[in-house]
Amino acid sequence: MSELILHHYALSPFSQKIRSMLGYAELTWQSALTREMPPRPHLARLVGGYRRIPVAQRGADIFCDSRTIAAEIAALAGKPALALENLDAEATAWAARADGELFFPCVLTAGTPALRHKVRAQMSWLDIGRFMLDRLAMGRKAAVNVPGRRAARTLVIEHLAAVERQLQADFLFGAEPNHADFSTYHGLWFLHDLGESPLLQEFPGVLEWMARIRAFGDGATTAVPVQNALQLAADTRPRAIPAPLQRDAGVGARVSIAPQDYAQAPTEGVLVGVAPQCWILAREEPGLGTLHLHFPKQGYTLTQL
Numbered sequence: 001m002s003e004l005i006l007h008h009y010a011l012s013p014f015s016q017k018i019r020s021m022l023g024y025a026e027l028t029w030q031s032a033l034t035r036e037m038p039p040r041p042h043l044a045r046l047v048g049g050y051r052r053i054p055v056a057q058r059g060a061d062i063f064c065d066s067r068t069i070a071a072e073i074a075a076l077a078g079k080p081a082l083a084l085e086n087l088d089a090e091a092t093a094w095a096a097r098a099d100g101e102l103f104f105p106c107v108l109t110a111g112t113p114a115l116r117h118k119v120r121a122q123m124s125w126l127d128i129g130r131f132m133l134d135r136l137a138m139g140r141k142a143a144v145n146v147p148g149r150r151a152a153r154t155l156v157i158e159h160l161a162a163v164e165r166q167l168q169a170d171f172l173f174g175a176e177p178n179h180a181d182f183s184t185y186h187g188l189w190f191l192h193d194l195g196e197s198p199l200l201q202e203f204p205g206v207l208e209w210m211a212r213i214r215a216f217g218d219g220a221t222t223a224v225p226v227q228n229a230l231q232l233a234a235d236t237r238p239r240a241i242p243a244p245l246q247r248d249a250g251v252g253a254r255v256s257i258a259p260q261d262y263a264q265a266p267t268e269g270v271l272v273g274v275a276p277q278c279w280i281l282a283r284e285e286p287g288l289g290t291l292h293l294h295f296p297k298q299g300y301t302l303t304q305l
């Protein structure tokens with residue numbers, strides 16, 4: 001049992017990135033389902049302002065963003081290639097592009113009747129309305145270039161052709177998958193598995209590669225009520241921070257950390273650890289005690305308060 005709790009929802013592509021990694025890593029994990037949009041009052045007690053999904057939890061250590069979650073899975077499973085920091089420059093750039101500029105084009109191109117049907121099966125009409133309003137508001141404040149539908153479709157087709165060319169072996173960068181495979185998979189999963197888009201039919205290599213990743217499954221999971229996840233955080237102390245991570249001059253300062261691109265809500269706390277790729281923030285939550293939140297540096301801004 002890895003004791004990893006994933007806070008996620010079924011239709012979330014970045015959650016699928018992590019679920020598929022967990023399947024590949026053959027880890028058992030606990031599934032705490034959350035809503036598709038705020039308010040998520042229970043989860044907010046763990047993460048403060050941070051509003052993105054997925055979030056992973058091990059006791060009182062909370063991992064915000066699929067990049068820090070992936071590093072944790074890599075360490076737990078002994079599969080270093082799942083951690084972004086272990087990839088070479090080419091694979092790192094590939095993963096960044098797939099998670100970044102290609103994510104919205106995939107989501108926009110997946111707007112099919114099949115997807116609408118699946119959304120309807122997961123959410124009430126009222127929640128669908130709330131969801132649309134939430135995402136419109138999020139889009140207005142976002143600092144990313146979201147293309148129009150036609151441009152998005154063109155970008156997706158170019159992307160599919162690039163993936164097909166890249167697949168010289170079973171996975172994008174060789175015989176075993178690395179982080180970049182999962183970064184690429186989740187947007188195409190939304191397009192193909194949920195949206196049932198016919199676009200992928202032109203790319204047999206991509207379909208075979210997706211089938212290989214799908215075959216990993218999502219790992220062995222048990223459902224956990226979010227109240228139990230909170231209780232676990234309350235009953236546990238964050239793990240010790242290695243001494244070298246505490247030597248940074250900024251440690252001890254009160255700071256906020258926020259995503260740069262979209263859903264930029266900040267989380268405040270005290271900086272307690274600085275690693276080459278991530279920051280660790282301590283926050284005190286009434287009833288839960290001290291929590292350590294792990295954020296990637298890439299794509300996030302740290303501000304001294």
Ligand SMILES: N[C@@H](CCC(=O)N[C@@H](CS)C(=O)NCC(=O)O)C(=O)O
Pocket residue numbers: 012013014015036037038051052053054064065066067099263
């Ligand atoms: N860089 C983040 C992106 C996560 C992300 O965009 N998640 C989407 C769901 S797939 C999200 O949080 N949407 C807003 C929400 O669910 O409230 C990561 O890698 O985890």
